[in-house]
Amino acid sequence: DAKTTQPTSMDCAEGRAANLPCNHSTISGNEYVYWYRQIHSQGPQYIIHGLKNNETNEMASLIITEDRKSSTLILPHATLRDTAVYYCIVRGPTSGTYKYIFGTGTRLKVLA
Amino acid sequence: EPEVTQTPSHQVTQMGQEVILRCVPISNHLYFYWYRQILGQKVEFLVSFYNNEISEKSEIFDDQFSVERPDGSNFTLKIRSTKLEDSAMYFCASSPSPSGELFFGEGSRLTVL
Numbered sequence: 001d002a003k004t005t006q007p008t009s010m011d012c013a014e015g016r017a018a019n020l021p022c023n024h025s026t027i028s029g030n031e032y033v034y035w036y037r038q039i040h041s042q043g044p045q046y047i048i049h050g051l052k053n054n055e056t057n058e059m060a061s062l063i064i065t066e067d068r069k070s071s072t073l074i075l076p077h078a079t080l081r082d083t084a085v086y087y088c089i090v091r092g093p094t095s096g097t098y099k100y101i102f103g104t105g106t107r108l109k110v111l112a
Numbered sequence: 113e114p115e116v117t118q119t120p121s122h123q124v125t126q127m128g129q130e131v132i133l134r135c136v137p138i139s140n141h142l143y144f145y146w147y148r149q150i151l152g153q154k155v156e157f158l159v160s161f162y163n164n165e166i167s168e169k170s171e172i173f174d175d176q177f178s179v180e181r182p183d184g185s186n187f188t189l190k191i192r193s194t195k196l197e198d199s200a201m202y203f204c205a206s207s208p209s210p211s212g213e214l215f216f217g218e219g220s221r222l223t224v225l
Contacts, residue, residue: 032211042218046214092211099157
């Protein structure tokens with residue numbers, strides 16, 4: 001089972017920042033937080049991952065709390081093309097496996 | 113940008129028939145995966161493959177399923193005798209390392225009648 005908890009759905013106005021929260025209170029010290037998204041029925045797409053420091057790339061920013069029990073994915077200027085299901089996944093050596101376990105994710109709808 | 117390619121994009125088959133889904137992973141990747149997604153449900157792990165053998169499989173991946181890397185480029189998923197409940201989108205993924213991010217293909221939609 002997924003080790004993360006995410007809201008089922010969120011709306012965001014186009015051009016505004018989308019902040020997607022994720023709780024992972026049982027995360028172990030060497031487990032990473034990964035974010036993927038799935039647009040319609042396409043294959044999941046990697047967005048970003050981090051261990052404990054905040055991370056930023058061309059797609060998004062990842063903010064991880066100091067206790068690492070939760071994180072937030074930030075899409076700084078959401079567009080209609082960002083409408084998708086966003087998955088937060090915890091993964092690493094102490095998971096006992098390197099496979100990704102997808103939960104139900106957050107369905108983000110970007111509104112014009 | 114290199115990508116994972118999958119064929120066919122859609123296959124319709126009769127129950128009990130054998131199906132082979134094909135994938136061409138990214139060329140320098142060594143770790144390969146199959147996932148499936150039944151319509152409206154979660155993305156589910158099926159199997160991971162490294163060094164020409166299965167490294168991990170889920171309870172879904174029973175004796176009806178098999179994977180193979182027949183040459184240096186293709187990675188295939190075979191379903192020996194399809195059932196109605198095998199109808200799903202099947203995603204292939206590859207990764208350069210066991211802890212690296214996965215790159216997914218666009219999927220093969222399997223419809224079993």
